[in-house]
Amino acid sequence: MIRLGLRNVPRNKARLMLIAFLIGIPVFLLLSLRSVDEAVERQTTVLTRDVNTVLQLRAKGSMGHVNMIGQDRLLPADVPEKVARIENVVQVESYLLAMAPITPPNFVMHVGLAPSAVKRLESHGEAGNPRIIAGRDLTPEDAGQDVAIIGKGYAAWAAIEPKDVGKATLAIDPSRTHPAIYGMNRPQRNLRIVGIYASGYVFGDLQLFVPIDTFRSIYGTDRRVSWVFVRVDSVDNVATVAQRLHDTVGGVADILVPKQAAVFTATTSRTVLRLTFLGGLLAIVLMIIVVFFVVLMQVRERAREIGTLKAIGASNGGVVVQFLTEAVALALLGGAFGLVVFRFLGDAVTRHLFALGIGPFLPSHYRPLFASLSVGSEISASVLLIVMSVAVVAAIIGSSYGVWQLIKISPLEAVKHE
Amino acid sequence: MNDGSMLPLIELRAVSKSYRKGGERIDAIAGIDLVVEERGMVAIVGPSGSGKSTLMHLVGAMDRPTSGEIGVGGHMVNRLSPRELTQFRRRTVGFVFQMFNLVPNLTALENVALPMEFNGVARAERADRASSLLGQFGLGQRLRHLPRELSGGEMQRVAIARAVANAPRLILADEPTGNLDSRSGQMIYELLQQISRERTVMVVTHAQDLANLANRVIHIRDGRLQDRPPSVAALRRGQESAPAQPSS
Numbered sequence: 001m002i003r004l005g006l007r008n009v010p011r012n013k014a015r016l017m018l019i020a021f022l023i024g025i026p027v028f029l030l031l032s033l034r035s036v037d038e039a040v041e042r043q044t045t046v047l048t049r050d051v052n053t054v055l056q057l058r059a060k061g062s063m064g065h066v067n068m069i070g071q072d073r074l075l076p077a078d079v080p081e082k083v084a085r086i087e088n089v090v091q092v093e094s095y096l097l098a099m100a101p102i103t104p105p106n107f108v109m110h111v112g113l114a115p116s117a118v119k120r121l122e123s124h125g126e127a128g129n130p131r132i133i134a135g136r137d138l139t140p141e142d143a144g145q146d147v148a149i150i151g152k153g154y155a156a157w158a159a160i161e162p163k164d165v166g167k168a169t170l171a172i173d174p175s176r177t178h179p180a181i182y183g184m185n186r187p188q189r190n191l192r193i194v195g196i197y198a199s200g201y202v203f204g205d206l207q208l209f210v211p212i213d214t215f216r217s218i219y220g221t222d223r224r225v226s227w228v229f230v231r232v233d234s235v236d237n238v239a240t241v242a243q244r245l246h247d248t249v250g251g252v253a254d255i256l257v258p259k260q261a262a263v264f265t266a267t268t269s270r271t272v273l274r275l276t277f278l279g280g281l282l283a284i285v286l287m288i289i290v291v292f293f294v295v296l297m298q299v300r301e302r303a304r305e306i307g308t309l310k311a312i313g314a315s316n317g318g319v320v321v322q323f324l325t326e327a328v329a330l331a332l333l334g335g336a337f338g339l340v341v342f343r344f345l346g347d348a349v350t351r352h353l354f355a356l357g358i359g360p361f362l363p364s365h366y367r368p369l370f371a372s373l374s375v376g377s378e379i380s381a382s383v384l385l386i387v388m389s390v391a392v393v394a395a396i397i398g399s400s401y402g403v404w405q406l407i408k409i410s411p412l413e414a415v416k417h418e
Numbered sequence: 419m420n421d422g423s424m425l426p427l428i429e430l431r432a433v434s435k436s437y438r439k440g441g442e443r444i445d446a447i448a449g450i451d452l453v454v455e456e457r458g459m460v461a462i463v464g465p466s467g468s469g470k471s472t473l474m475h476l477v478g479a480m481d482r483p484t485s486g487e488i489g490v491g492g493h494m495v496n497r498l499s500p501r502e503l504t505q506f507r508r509r510t511v512g513f514v515f516q517m518f519n520l521v522p523n524l525t526a527l528e529n530v531a532l533p534m535e536f537n538g539v540a541r542a543e544r545a546d547r548a549s550s551l552l553g554q555f556g557l558g559q560r561l562r563h564l565p566r567e568l569s570g571g572e573m574q575r576v577a578i579a580r581a582v583a584n585a586p587r588l589i590l591a592d593e594p595t596g597n598l599d600s601r602s603g604q605m606i607y608e609l610l611q612q613i614s615r616e617r618t619v620m621v622v623t624h625a626q627d628l629a630n631l632a633n634r635v636i637h638i639r640d641g642r643l644q645d646r647p648p649s650v651a652a653l654r655r656g657q658e659s660a661p662a663q664p665s666s
Contacts, residue, residue, distance in 0.1 A: 004524075004532075009524050308519040311480055312580065313536035316500070349480030409479040411507070413593060414519055415471070 001318040005325025006193045008338070021395075022290045023334020025388055030283035032350045033341040034386065036277040052235050055242060056256040057083070057228040057249065074109075077223030079249050083230055087356045093117040093233040096215050101176050108154050108206045112215025115142045119197070120229070123202035130204065133194035134162030139164060142194070146212045148384070149195035153205035160193055168193045170208070174219050189218045216355065268331075284390055287331065295327050299409070306406055306412025316407050323406060327399040332373025332392035339387055340381055426489075426617050427587060428454035433486030435472055435641075446472040448641040450487070454658075455632075456587065459614035461632035462622045469641040470622045473593055477502050477620065478511045478590045490589050508537045511583030514591035518573040520565040520580075526552055526572075527561040530579045537584050549554055551579040555609060571602025578609055582617075589613060591621040593627060607631055 010016055059073040082094045096112035115118070115138035119129050129137075130151075138149055150170065152162065160168040170193055174186035191210065199205055210218070232241045240255065246254050299306070309319055430633055435447040446469045454460055462470040463527045475481040479495045491510045498506055512533070520529045528546050534544035547601040552561055565573055574594060581589050591610060607628050610619050614633070621628060629635050634653035637644040 004521075007523055236524070267441075304519065305521060308513075309532075310504075311478070311507060311513050312533045313504060313584070315504045315536070318536065412475060414480070414513070414515060415475070 001314070001322040002325045004328055005322040008326045009329045016330070018265060019290070019294055019330050020334045020337040023287055023331055024289070024337030025213075026286035027282040027335045027338025028346070028349075029286075030280050031285070031338065031387070032346055032392065033276040033279040034383075035346060035350045037272060040272040051177040052258055053232040053238055053259060054243065055232065055238065057230065057245065057253040058226075058256070058363060060252050060254055065332050069196035072211065074224040074226055075249075075285045076252050077225070079253060080225065080228050085229060086230075086241060086248060088233050088237040088241050089228075090164045090233045091232055092213065093229040093231075094225040095120075095227040096212060096219075096221065097226040098170070098174070098215070098219055102154075102157055107155075108151075108208065110208045110210060110215070110415060112210050113211040115211050116140050118229070119209050130199035132195050133198045135165035135193070135215070137195055137197075138209060143211050143219075144189050145211060146189065146214055147192040147194050148208050148210045148214075149197055150195055150197040150209075151207045153202060154208060155193070155196050157206075162196055162292050165193055165196055171415070172218055184219060186218065186220050187223070187417060199386050212315075230332065238363075249312075285393055286391065286396040287334070287394035291327055291395050292333055292401060295323060296397040296401030296405065298326070299323070299406045303409055303413045304416065306409045306410050307416070310409070311411035311414045318405050319406055323403060324396065324399060327395040328392055331395035332388065335387040335391040339383070343379055347365075409410070426453045427456045427489075427491055428452065428620075429489040431487045432475070433476060433483045435476060435481065436484050442548065442635045445641050446459055449485070450641075450643055452643065454618060454620065454638070457616065457618055458597045458629070458633035459541060459611060459621065461629040461635045462620065463624070463629050463635055463640060464638035464644075468638045470638045472641075473638065474590050474620060474622050477588075478513060479506050480513075481523050493593065493655060507634070508632050509584060510586050512584065512586040512589045514574070514589065515619075516578050516593035516596040518565070518570075518577045520573055520576055522648055525562050525564055526557060526568065526576045526625045528577055529565070530583050533580060533583045539584075548579070551583060552576065554611045555579050556605075569602070570598050571605055572596060574606050575609065578606070578613070582613060585617075587617055589617060591619065591623075593622055593624065595623070598639065600628065604629070 057075060057079065059075050061073070083089060093114060095117075097108040098112075099107045100105050101109055111119075119137075121130060132149070133152065134148070137191075138147070150158070155161075158168075158170055160170065169190040171190050173188045174184040191208075191214070197205075215221075216223075226252050230241070230245065232238050242255055242257050245253070245279050306319055308314075309322075352357065364413050429452050430452040431540075433447055433450045433452075434445065436445045448469075452474065453513035460662060462526070463625060464470045476483050477490060477495075479488075479490070479498065483496055486496070490506075493502075493506055493510065495506065516633070520526075522638065523530065527545065531544040531552055534547060535541075539547070541629055549558075549561060552558060552575075555578065557572060557575055557579070560572060563575070563603075568576065578589075578591075578594075581591075588607075589610075592637075594610065595606050603625065607625075610621060610628075611631050613619055621632070623629055656661065
């Protein structure tokens with residue numbers, strides 16, 4: 001009867017295409033929501049790793065101030081080394097900051113850091129590493145070189161266009177002053193701009209990232225640093241490391257433990273999971289409804305055939321197996337259609353789905369993350385397994401009423417229309 | 419009625435079938451007693467609505483009587499469980515329908531093999547048997563054809579081959595020539611007559627030609643059997659066309 005059920009699948013090709021479409025759309029929706037779910041989980045993982053596990057050290061009593069060179073509020077030179085020795089600390093990144101006056105909007109920020117360090121933005125540093133829109137990022141080979149990457153806003157002020165990247169230079173003049181900025185008696189230095197980034201934030205785009213050795217050479221500073229970012233190996237160990245930092249460098253540094261990111265992670269993950277779960281459920285219900293009507297229609301249309309099969313010796317169980325096979329095959333075909341559509345349209349549709357459906361629930365300053373959301377439309381083994389499982393379950397549940405109806409069909413149906 | 423070989427193939431005792439239509443009780447079959455022996459062709463004739471098809475459906479266990487006992491091939495049909503009824507339909511009876519009722523997306527060969535598949539016959543054996551049967555019925559060149567590619571006469575021959583596929587003792591044919599032209603109808607008559615040499619063929623028909631070929635003609639009117647003289651054709655063949663026999 002399984003063979004007979006499979007033979008029945010292509011009986012009406014136009015209808016088969018319609019059914020594949022009707023089942024394929026919920027499958028596509030299901031896969032898209034799953035993709036969003038995965039993307040958000042990935043993003044959350046990144047945030048958890050980059051933010052939730054990162055503590056910031058600033059000079060003691062300097063909260064609310066930008067810890068610029070030329071001030072007293074800098075961390076002692078041995079702080080990064082002491083911090084790196086603490087258990088569960090996996091990375092230590094030192095930042096040096098210097099403000100430079102421009103008109104308007106008054107000043108920009110120069111940041112010295114290891115070329116491979118995360119490029120954090122003033123006030124909006126959570127995600128880090130803003131998107132490079134022209135040229136390239138700094139690389140370890142840039143250490144000690146007179147190169148920099150520049151924010152889009154700063155580049156516009158300096159009249160550096162994307163096409164100029166790699167050739168354009170920017171003059172750094174430490175002697176320039178401003179009511180809030182110390183002038184330093186240092187010569188002007190030209191830095192070659194190798195990349196332009198865009199963060200989406202006005203102030204975030206007014207920064208210049210320079211290899212830290214180059215920065216020290218320009219400003220003539222010692223080994224002290226403005227900020228130290230400390231990455232812990234796990235969220236679970238953040239509190240312990242914070243305590244150890246207090247014990248080790250608490251006398252000279254304030255320690256900022258991330259709280260907002262933790263709240264974000266929890267709320268976002270919960271919201272997204274809830275929405276995708278409901279969406280997935282809706283998709284499965286839609287599949288079940290489609291299967292329900294298809295099987296019911298087939299049972300009614302083929303009542304005479306069912307009656308004939310019973311009259312010539314088919315058992316109820318056999319006919320049920322035949323129709324279930326047909327329903328499962330139809331659902332799998334619909335699933336295959338949904339997979340194909342997902343493969344080609346999944347990425348684009350999912351982005352919009354995410355922005356429209358989940359975006360409103362996220363804190364506003366995280367919305368630009370949508371653009372960087374990496375949504376996968378690959379058809380992996382797990383995706384195939386999900387589609388097959390859902391198709392089989394939807395086929396069995398959806399056809400249950402139709403199956404009940406066909407069990408009740410008498411062999412007499414074979415002659416009713418004669 | 420446990421040993422079918424020593425007893426009549428079909429035995430009906432006080433069988434009635436009634437149903438309600440618009441609040442009115444209709445007696446389709448009213449207290450019929452009937453005995454049919456093994457082998458030969460039995461024609462059931464009567465006007466439309468007389469109850470002849472209902473009688474056939476009761477004998478074939480497609481329907482249950484309101485009262486009375488029906489014995490077929492040693493089985494008390496009216497007392498069988500659903501599972502036993504399925505076994506009964508597989509092994510004891512074969513149906514031939516007026517509209518052929520072939521499965522449209524199966525070939526002639528597959529249609530004939532289907533009852534054998536239900537009956538647990540091995541794939542190779544059922545293919546051999548189906549092919550052989552279709553060859554005997556003049557359809558050796560049409561094995562792979564779908565029903566829509568066959569003529570009405572060919573479809574009915576496939577349906578007859580399907581009905582005899584499991585070698586049942588009883589073939590029930592409901593107006594088997596009702597949808598065929600006279601030439602095709604004639605072929606079906608001959609085929610049924612040929613089959614009736616080895617098993618019992620009970621045929622419901624309006625066709626006098628087919629009834630004339632029967633060894634026995636049972637007349638039915640208003641759900642009751644009627645006594646009628648033997649047909650001229652039957653007398654000519656020296657055979658007895660007996661009226662309904664009350665059961666002993």
